[in-house]
Amino acid sequence: MTSIHFPDDLLDLQAAWLRTYADLARRPARAGTTTLRRRLITLSCRIEGHPLWAVPGRSPAARVELRRRARARAWVTAA
DSSP states (O other): OOOOOOOHHHHHHHHHHHHHHHHHHHSOTTSSOHHHHHHHHHHHHHHHTOGGGGSTTOOHHHHHHHHHHHHHHHHHHHO
């Protein structure tokens, strides 16, 4: 796979998704998780609908790479 330039807004969305998911995972099932679940859905839709994915040739490997890069960003910006 060639190196992909991910726009900052897409990296920020994926980093926010990862942080939200981690927040949700730390809460008990009945501890008011509706807001976090709705945020995950909203972020998922925004990530999936990002114009980058309209470019022909984007593979599932690109999505894996996005998550890898965003993971580093998520924990740096959370500190």
